[in-house]
Amino acid sequence: MGVPQGCYRKSTAGRVAAALAAAAVLLSLASCGVMAEQGAGQRPASASTTAGAAPPSSAVPEVPAQSPVPTPGKGPACAALRCTSVLVTGDMLVHAQLWDQARADAAALGKPGLDFSPLLEGQRAYIEQSDLAICHQETPVAGPEGPFSAYPSFNVPPQIVAASKNVGYQACTTASNHTIDRGTAGLVRTLDALDAAGLKHTGSYRTEAESRGILILPTGGAKVAVIEAAYGLNGQYPEYDWQVDMLDAPAMIAKAKKARALGADIVLGVMHAGDEYASAPNAQQQDTAHALVDSGEFTMIYGHHTHSVLPIENYKGTWIVYGLGNGVTELSPWYVVNNEGLLVRAQFSQDAAGKWQAADLAWAPSVIVREPYRWCSVAADAPQGPCAGAEADAATRLRTRTVVESMGAAAAGARELIISAER
Numbered sequence: 001m002g003v004p005q006g007c008y009r010k011s012t013a014g015r016v017a018a019a020l021a022a023a024a025v026l027l028s029l030a031s032c033g034v035m036a037e038q039g040a041g042q043r044p045a046s047a048s049t050t051a052g053a054a055p056p057s058s059a060v061p062e063v064p065a066q067s068p069v070p071t072p073g074k075g076p077a078c079a080a081l082r083c084t085s086v087l088v089t090g091d092m093l094v095h096a097q098l099w100d101q102a103r104a105d106a107a108a109l110g111k112p113g114l115d116f117s118p119l120l121e122g123q124r125a126y127i128e129q130s131d132l133a134i135c136h137q138e139t140p141v142a143g144p145e146g147p148f149s150a151y152p153s154f155n156v157p158p159q160i161v162a163a164s165k166n167v168g169y170q171a172c173t174t175a176s177n178h179t180i181d182r183g184t185a186g187l188v189r190t191l192d193a194l195d196a197a198g199l200k201h202t203g204s205y206r207t208e209a210e211s212r213g214i215l216i217l218p219t220g221g222a223k224v225a226v227i228e229a230a231y232g233l234n235g236q237y238p239e240y241d242w243q244v245d246m247l248d249a250p251a252m253i254a255k256a257k258k259a260r261a262l263g264a265d266i267v268l269g270v271m272h273a274g275d276e277y278a279s280a281p282n283a284q285q286q287d288t289a290h291a292l293v294d295s296g297e298f299t300m301i302y303g304h305h306t307h308s309v310l311p312i313e314n315y316k317g318t319w320i321v322y323g324l325g326n327g328v329t330e331l332s333p334w335y336v337v338n339n340e341g342l343l344v345r346a347q348f349s350q351d352a353a354g355k356w357q358a359a360d361l362a363w364a365p366s367v368i369v370r371e372p373y374r375w376c377s378v379a380a381d382a383p384q385g386p387c388a389g390a391e392a393d394a395a396t397r398l399r400t401r402t403v404v405e406s407m408g409a410a411a412a413g414a415r416e417l418i419i420s421a422e423r
Helices: 013-031 096-108 117-127 159-167 183-197 249-261 283-294 390-407
Strands: 082-092 132-137 171-173 200-202 214-218 223-230 266-272 300-304 312-315 318-321 326-328 340-350 356-369 374-377
Touching: 082 117, 082 266, 082 300, 096 117, 096 159, 117 159, 117 326, 117 340, 117 374, 132 159, 132 266, 159 183, 171 223, 183 200, 200 214, 200 223, 214 249, 223 249, 249 266, 249 283, 266 283, 283 300, 283 312, 283 318, 300 340, 312 390, 318 340, 318 356, 326 340, 340 390, 356 390
Parallel strands: 082 132, 082 326, 132 171, 171 200, 223 266, 266 300, 300 318
Antiparallel strands: 082 340, 214 223, 312 318, 340 356, 356 374
16 A cells, blocks of 8 residues: 555566466466535536535436336336446546547547547447446546646546546546646646536545535436545645545545435445556455445445456445456556456345345456557457457456456356347
8 A cells, every 4th residue: 555556567576477377377268416515616517416505407306215217228127116327437547559549530530639539439338328427537637738648647638538428427536546646736627627528526626625525426216426535646645635535434434424414325435446457455445345335334335446357246235346447548568457447337226115235236348459449348248349359358258257256246146247138
């Protein structure tokens, strides 16, 4: 936790050897927003229901508790009183090759500047099958014309934010070890870009009043609160300690209780933590996730940061998705796991007693391919067709499944998401 972590940094020789050995075995097998209690400093674009105030006319109306509603084409039929589905993905980690691709894609479409939408387009089919989609904007953004920079101090094109909105995301988390790479100016610039795109956000804040707010996102069936925090800031320090939520179970539990008091039906706990390129959660991840579940305030826990897929665990009836890998990234020449990701969709349902839980948890494995750079699903139905080729796709899918199910996820009911069967 105390060691600053970056991207593509080599690990110890022993760890690399172990990773390569594991990969070799697997490859061999394969061949057989809403802010409540906002302060005056909150930008109008992020404004929403405020505690004690009447909701705006655009607010989604409450669904009567005894009035069953169908899951709106987003998964298995809802047999409970109310249902809603939430989709989450990993780090939006933009490197130079990706903005070069975005420039080429814009030119091919006859547009100026950069366009990241083709890079993300494969995610759209999954997002359309969910009521709410949440991404993670890991890095600060620059102005539209730059200057841009990648690791170790990110300042990426803001067009990635517009593309996230275009493909269907409604909100993004923003607390990461890179949040203050560009200081307060970069933090504010990023939140302003999210507001301009119409994306809600939480995890980092422009004002102390904002930091006291809770992101509550209404769907057609429920109100979903998102509480996110990061393990560290790569040894840097924010200008103010309230600018970034840091990983602390009691603080997150306090926010969850506040969210419940403000009417949240579902509370998601989000952790930006873990050991980079690992295949298992570390002690901090497990201890924090279990503490959040033990509080009784959280409906599901998920995480990112490691640039690798991590296991899914059902702990005392609550799902913990330890690591989603990368949402998008430049291909790593050293770590195959860096090029892979996990898209997770949870369908939450409310029982007769009023309790919400993730009744259906499904995941889809993905990989980044290049020439051109694209996010690509390697799920069993391969909705967009082959990614890196049949053999390579099968190896990625097997490697992902092996890790995802290593803590009993399959036995607890987690399944691979096959969207072609649900359309």
